[in-house]
Amino acid sequence: MRFTEGMWHLKEGVRIEWMSNVERLRVEQETVDLLLNKVQRHRGDTLNSPTISAKVTSPLEGIIGVKLVHWAGQVDSGPHYELQTQTGHASITHDKEAGNLTYTSGPLNLVINTSPNELGFTFQTPANKKLTGHAFRSIGYVADQRSAPYNHADGIYVTRQGYMLTEMDLGVNEKIYGLGERFSPLVKNGQTVDIWNEDGGTSSELAYKNIPFYMSSKGYGVFVNHPGKVSLEVQSERTTRVNISVPGEEVEYFVVYGPRPKDVLRRYTALTGQPGLVPAWSYNLWLTTSFTTNYDEGTVSGFLDGFEKRGIPLGVFHFDCFWMKSYQWCDFEFDEEMFPDAGGYLSRLKERGLRISVWINPYVGQASPLFEEGRKKGFFIKRTDGSVWQWDMWQAGMAVVDFTNPTACDWYSSHLKRLMKMGVDSFKTDFAERIPVKGIKYHDNSSPERMHNYYALLYNRVVYDTLSAHVGPTQGLLFARSSAPGGQKYPVHWGGDCESTFEAMAESLRGGLSLSLSGYIFWASDIGGFEGTPPPALYKRWVQFGLLSTHSRLHGSSSFRVPWIYGEDCSAVLRDCVKRKILLTPYILQEALRGHREGTPLMRAMFLEFPEDLNTYAVDTQYMFGPNLLVAPVFDEREVTFYVPKCEDDGAGKWVSWFDHSKTYESGQWYTETHGFDTLPLLIRPGSATVVNPELKVPEDDAISGIQLLVNGTLREETTVEIVNPSQTNEVLKTLRVSYADGKVQCEDPSVEVVYVG
Structure with a gap:
C-alpha cells in the first residue's frame, strides 16, 4: 500500500511516525530487545508520540528475524505459520562507545546503529558487504484516517486504521523474485504485490498462491511472517526500497542469507518446512474429463481406448467437478446417472493400470445431503450471529468447511477415506481462495483476516494427511490450486485457470518459476490452456512444455484435451514427449529427492x-x-x-x-x-x-x-x-x-x- 506522494509528501489523511532513535536496549542470551522512538532533542520529545519495540532473534543459522510492535495489548487469536527453530548459533556484541550492536547468526550479520538519533539496521555478509537494511525513515507506524473507523467527531479518541511499515533497502541493479506464483514478469521490480489469495486466473495481478517471501539477486531473501494481507511496493513507491506494510500493530520479518540463490532456498525451506515428496507414478501423464464437458463411463472408456490404440502411455485419469451431481458439490458421491456402478468402474480402470484422481473443494452446496449434517454439527464457518455463512457464488447456498474445528476435519476426512477405499488415489484440491473475512467466526476464534490465506494450508493439510495415513509417507499427493507459506509440504500444485494462447503459456511458465523461487519444488500447468480451445500448433507446443514440467496434466474447461481431436500429428507429438519424460524418470527422482x-x-x-x-x-x-x-x-x-x-x-x-x-x-x-x-x-x-x-x-x-x-x-x-x-x-x-x-x-x-x- 502506498502512503506517500513522492519523497516529500504524504497522502491526504495519512500520518507516519518514523523511528529514528534507539531509546534503550536489552541483551538476553540470543535475543536483543530495543525500544525505538522518534528524534529526541529533549525529554519533552518522549511525550505524545508512539514507540516501536523491536526484538531481534535467529531461528536458524544464517537467518535473522526482526519483530516490530507498536501496541502489544492486541488480542492474538492466530493463526501462525509453523516455523522450525534452534538455539545456540547466534552471538551478540555491543560497542557502546562506537554506538553499534552486532548480531551474528552464522554467516549473516546485523549491525544496528545505536548512536543517538542515528537509527539504522544493516544486514551484512561475512565480508561486511551490505545486503539490505533500514536507512533514514524506513521503520514507521502509519495512522490512516481514510478508512471506515475514522470519525472526526470522536475528538482526541478518534480511531485511525494503523499499519506497520518497514522499508528494506535495495542496491544498484538489485533484482527481486518470488512472492509466490505470480504471472507477471519474473523480475518483480516496479510491481505492487498484495499477498492475498484470490481466484483471478493467470492473466491477472491476482494470484492463487501468495507467499510473502522474496529473493534478491544479491544473495539473500526476506520472509514476512504474517498470515494476513501483506502489501509490498517493490521499487514502485520508493525506487531504492521494498516497502512492506501490514494492517495492525505488529510485523515480523526474517532475512535469509545465501550467499548463492540455492542456499537461500535451502535455509528458507528449513525454516518453513521441507518440500514433500510424491510417488513415482505421479510423473506419468494425467488425463482429465475437463470441466464443463459432457461425459459418462462410455466417454471415459473411449478416451482410454484411444490412448492405448495410439501407443500413448497414460498413468492417471482425473474426474473433474461433474463426477458429482450439479448443485451438490461437494457430497463426495459419484453421479449415479452417469456412473451407475462407480465402484465397479473404478476397479475396471485400475485393471487397466491407471491411478484415479477426483476433484474436490472445501465447500458444501445447500442441495448436498451433507449440508444439513454439517449445519447441525457446526462444521461450517459461521456468521457472528451464529448462522452459517452462505452465498450463491459457485454453488447455490454453499457453506465453507471450518477446518479449525477438529471434528469437522475428521468428518471431511471420513468422506475422503470412503473414496480411497473405492480406489481413488489422489484429490485435486481446488479453490480455497474464496474465503470470507467480514462478519464471520471460526470454531477456534482465529482472526478472519489472518485466516484468509492460511485457510488453504489447513484444507490441503487435512487432505494430504488423510492420503498419507492411507498409503504411507511419500506416496500421497494432491493437485492443489491455492497455498500459503509452508504449503510446499503438501505437493503438488498447479497453475490454475489459463487461457489457450501462447501468451498464457508464457505467463504460466513465469508463474511456475516464481513459485519455484518461493520454496516449491513441484508444479504443473493445464496443458493446452484451460479457457478456450487451443489451435493444433499451440496444443503441440504446450505438450512439449508440459511434459518437461515436473507434473503433466491434459485439462481444459469446455473442450476435451485428448490429442486426436486436434489432429493425429498431435498424438504423435504427445506420444514422443511422454516417452521421453518416462525415460528421464531416474533423473527426475534424483532431483526430487535433492x-x-x-x-x-x-x-x-x-x-x-x-x-x-x-x-x-x-x-x-x-x-x-x-x-x-x-x-x-x-x-x-x-x-x-x-x-x-x-x-x-x-x-x-x-x-x-x-x-x-x-x-x-x-x-x-x-x-x-x-x-x-x-x-x-x-x-x-x-x-x-x-x-x-x-x-x-x-x-x-x-x-x-x-x-x-x-x-x-x-x-x-x-x-x-x-x-x-x-x-x-x-x-x-x-x-x-x-x-x-x-x-x-x-x-x-x-x-x-x-x-x-x-
Whole structure:
C-alpha cells in the first residue's frame, strides 16, 4: 500500500511516525530487545508520540528475524505459520562507545546503529558487504484516517486504521523474485504485490498462491511472517526500497542469507518446512474429463481406448467437478446417472493400470445431503450471529468447511477415506481462495483476516494427511490450486485457470518459476490452456512444455484435451514427449529427492543454476530442468530465441542438443532457431552426467535394470548419481560415483552403460 506522494509528501489523511532513535536496549542470551522512538532533542520529545519495540532473534543459522510492535495489548487469536527453530548459533556484541550492536547468526550479520538519533539496521555478509537494511525513515507506524473507523467527531479518541511499515533497502541493479506464483514478469521490480489469495486466473495481478517471501539477486531473501494481507511496493513507491506494510500493530520479518540463490532456498525451506515428496507414478501423464464437458463411463472408456490404440502411455485419469451431481458439490458421491456402478468402474480402470484422481473443494452446496449434517454439527464457518455463512457464488447456498474445528476435519476426512477405499488415489484440491473475512467466526476464534490465506494450508493439510495415513509417507499427493507459506509440504500444485494462447503459456511458465523461487519444488500447468480451445500448433507446443514440467496434466474447461481431436500429428507429438519424460524418470527422482532435502526446485529459473552469469537474471522464457537440462519452450508455431548460459567450468565442453548430439552451442550466446513440432531447444549441459533409463515403460518400473549415463564433455570432479527407489521415493537404492580419467568416464558399477553425447 502506498502512503506517500513522492519523497516529500504524504497522502491526504495519512500520518507516519518514523523511528529514528534507539531509546534503550536489552541483551538476553540470543535475543536483543530495543525500544525505538522518534528524534529526541529533549525529554519533552518522549511525550505524545508512539514507540516501536523491536526484538531481534535467529531461528536458524544464517537467518535473522526482526519483530516490530507498536501496541502489544492486541488480542492474538492466530493463526501462525509453523516455523522450525534452534538455539545456540547466534552471538551478540555491543560497542557502546562506537554506538553499534552486532548480531551474528552464522554467516549473516546485523549491525544496528545505536548512536543517538542515528537509527539504522544493516544486514551484512561475512565480508561486511551490505545486503539490505533500514536507512533514514524506513521503520514507521502509519495512522490512516481514510478508512471506515475514522470519525472526526470522536475528538482526541478518534480511531485511525494503523499499519506497520518497514522499508528494506535495495542496491544498484538489485533484482527481486518470488512472492509466490505470480504471472507477471519474473523480475518483480516496479510491481505492487498484495499477498492475498484470490481466484483471478493467470492473466491477472491476482494470484492463487501468495507467499510473502522474496529473493534478491544479491544473495539473500526476506520472509514476512504474517498470515494476513501483506502489501509490498517493490521499487514502485520508493525506487531504492521494498516497502512492506501490514494492517495492525505488529510485523515480523526474517532475512535469509545465501550467499548463492540455492542456499537461500535451502535455509528458507528449513525454516518453513521441507518440500514433500510424491510417488513415482505421479510423473506419468494425467488425463482429465475437463470441466464443463459432457461425459459418462462410455466417454471415459473411449478416451482410454484411444490412448492405448495410439501407443500413448497414460498413468492417471482425473474426474473433474461433474463426477458429482450439479448443485451438490461437494457430497463426495459419484453421479449415479452417469456412473451407475462407480465402484465397479473404478476397479475396471485400475485393471487397466491407471491411478484415479477426483476433484474436490472445501465447500458444501445447500442441495448436498451433507449440508444439513454439517449445519447441525457446526462444521461450517459461521456468521457472528451464529448462522452459517452462505452465498450463491459457485454453488447455490454453499457453506465453507471450518477446518479449525477438529471434528469437522475428521468428518471431511471420513468422506475422503470412503473414496480411497473405492480406489481413488489422489484429490485435486481446488479453490480455497474464496474465503470470507467480514462478519464471520471460526470454531477456534482465529482472526478472519489472518485466516484468509492460511485457510488453504489447513484444507490441503487435512487432505494430504488423510492420503498419507492411507498409503504411507511419500506416496500421497494432491493437485492443489491455492497455498500459503509452508504449503510446499503438501505437493503438488498447479497453475490454475489459463487461457489457450501462447501468451498464457508464457505467463504460466513465469508463474511456475516464481513459485519455484518461493520454496516449491513441484508444479504443473493445464496443458493446452484451460479457457478456450487451443489451435493444433499451440496444443503441440504446450505438450512439449508440459511434459518437461515436473507434473503433466491434459485439462481444459469446455473442450476435451485428448490429442486426436486436434489432429493425429498431435498424438504423435504427445506420444514422443511422454516417452521421453518416462525415460528421464531416474533423473527426475534424483532431483526430487535433492529438492526435498535442500529446497531446490526441479524447474529452475536460469539464475538459480547460474548465479555468476549476470545475463541469466532477466530471462523468464526458459528454465533448467534439474541441473543438466536447459528447456526453452517454443511460444510460437516455429521460431524461438533462447540464451545459453556460461558455465563455471569453461573447459568442460559445449552444450549439446538432446535430439542431435552433433549440434552444439557455445556458452554465453543467444540463439534464434526454427523448430518443427518434433523438437524444441532441449540442451544437455557440458560436464554433466545425466541418469536415464530407456527401458522403462512407466515411472514405477525397475529402477536399476537398463540405467544409462548420458555424459556430455569432461567431468572435472567426481560426480555422484543417486538411483532412487520408485516405490519409496525417499530411499536411495544405489549410489554411483562417476569420474573422468584417461579420456573416458569411469563408473564404479560396470553394469551401467555410459553413453557419450558430446
